[in-house]
Amino acid sequence: MSGSKINVAKQAVDFLENKLSEKMIIGIGTGTTVNFFIEQLKTLKHRFDGAVSSSDRSSAILQDAGIKVYELNGVNEIAYYVDGADEVSKDYSLIKGGGGAHTREKIVASASEHFICIVDKSKIVNDLGAFPLPIEVIPESRSLVSRKILSLGGMPTYRQGFTTDQGNQIIDVTGLDLHNSLDMEYKINGIAGVVDNGIFAINKPKTVLISE
């Protein structure tokens, strides 16, 4: 498994290598695949300006690699955003958030010109939803959101002992019908107390790199 993640991380570096420029900012996702990507990107760190990160974990790894980390509020343009996923459908809709970082990941993805998703082939699915859908919630609203999810046909599980970088909680949901993922992304985000859910149908990747 880690071999496949290393391979796709290399594919992403190859994809980017001749596109880098001195003032370029790159958006960086979160997860083990992205960690391999950062490791590879380190060798090219003098060929671009720096990164905007989607999590405190990735920021620390970027800083250790000697890559400058900018706040999203401090930059005007992010040329590329590179991130993994938990599931990728044929139309490039995603489920993300296995690491609980999907809210900031979605923000950085939407701020970027070109989202490159990097996955090993086990993440490619015909239908989204076998992987439990993460929903970040304001802590006080967790039970209310869970009841609303039940009424949509989903089965919520509280991710105990986990707090997001924003100080919120995560509910992981199975059983929802995600055939119209765009509609479900909007519907869940319309529930009061939801910060964001892990469906990426509004902000789909432009490129998906896949390794064996």
Ligand code: 5RP
């Ligand atoms: C984190 C994510 C990750 O991209 C997703 O969980 C995939 O992780 P990994 O690369 O470790 O398999 O969405 O919130």
